[in-house]
Amino acid sequence: MPNDIRVKICGLRTAADVDAAASAGATYVGFVFFPKSPRNISIEDAAALAVDVPLGVAKVALVVNADDALLDAITSAVPLDMLQLHGSETPERVAEVKARYGLPVMKAVGIADASDLPAIDTYAVVADQLLIDAKPPKDAPLPGGNGLAFDWTLLADRKYWTVPWVLAGGLTPDNVAEAVRRTGATQVDVSSGVEGTVGVKDAGLIQAFVRAAKSPSVPKL
Numbered sequence: 687m688p689n690d691i692r693v694k695i696c697g698l699r700t701a702a703d704v705d706a707a708a709s710a711g712a713t714y715v716g717f718v719f720f721p722k723s724p725r726n727i728s729i730e731d732a733a734a735l736a737v738d739v740p741l742g743v744a745k746v747a748l749v750v751n752a753d754d755a756l757l758d759a760i761t762s763a764v765p766l767d768m769l770q771l772h773g774s775e776t777p778e779r780v781a782e783v784k785a786r787y788g789l790p791v792m793k794a795v796g797i798a799d800a801s802d803l804p805a806i807d808t809y810a811v812v813a814d815q816l817l818i819d820a821k822p823p824k825d826a827p828l829p830g831g832n833g834l835a836f837d838w839t840l841l842a843d844r845k846y847w848t849v850p851w852v853l854a855g856g857l858t859p860d861n862v863a864e865a866v867r868r869t870g871a872t873q874v875d876v877s878s879g880v881e882g883t884v885g886v887k888d889a890g891l892i893q894a895f896v897r898a899a900k901s902p903s904v905p906k907l
């Protein structure tokens with residue numbers, strides 16, 4: 687029997703992407719509202735895709751340091767289940783977004799080394815979920831979605847936060863089972879690792895990723 691790992695497939699742009707993620711068994715699908723990203727989607731296109739997301743699959747809007755005007759526009763047009771804040775939003779801004787939109791908020795926290803770990807506790811107080819990702823290097827083109835992993839052993843003894851968390855950053859069908867074993871993650875998120883070319887999802891890779899993540903042979907270390 688497959689395990690109960692929850693998978694988020696991020697950066698969907700077409701109906702075929704949604705179909706591939708949902709039929710593979712994803713729990714969450716993510717739409718990226720960030721013009722610099724190759725996965726950016728217009729509000730209009732996301733609204734059209736969202737209506738075809740099957741019940742039981744949560745629709746997540748990913749934004750980067752979005753102001754209220756952008757969030758107003760997204761949330762009034764797209765039926766959503768969660769907001770993912772993937773920029774340098776402060777804990778105060780996370781609380782403000784939660785209160786203003788009444789949606790659960792997932793805050794991304796970037797990890798490069800042990801000095802980044804206290805931020806996880808800081809955001810755990812205000813966010814509904816945490817997304818623990820690789821911290822982008824200064825010259826990275828994007829604040830996320832760069833296909834970079836971090837040292838998973840940093841999480842080895844620190845996996846019991848007070849809110850649910852998602853492991854992200856450089857995950858692929860080939861390494862996700864190992865990542866789950868190393869970290870004890872019960873939720874994983876992927877974007878570039880299920881793309882054939884940058885910004886274009888591959889249904890076969892999505893299926894392989896979900897299958898590998900949910901593989902029954904993933905005992906925790």
Ligand SMILES: O=C(O)c1ccccc1N[C@@H]1O[C@H](COP(=O)(O)O)[C@@H](O)[C@H]1O
Nearest residue numbers: 723830831832833854855856875877878
């Ligand atoms: O995917 C993007 O283009 C993106 C842009 C800006 C911020 C975050 C983005 N993606 C998120 O980053 C993580 C890690 O991505 P990857 O799997 O390493 O490519 C991903 O899970 C998205 O939630």
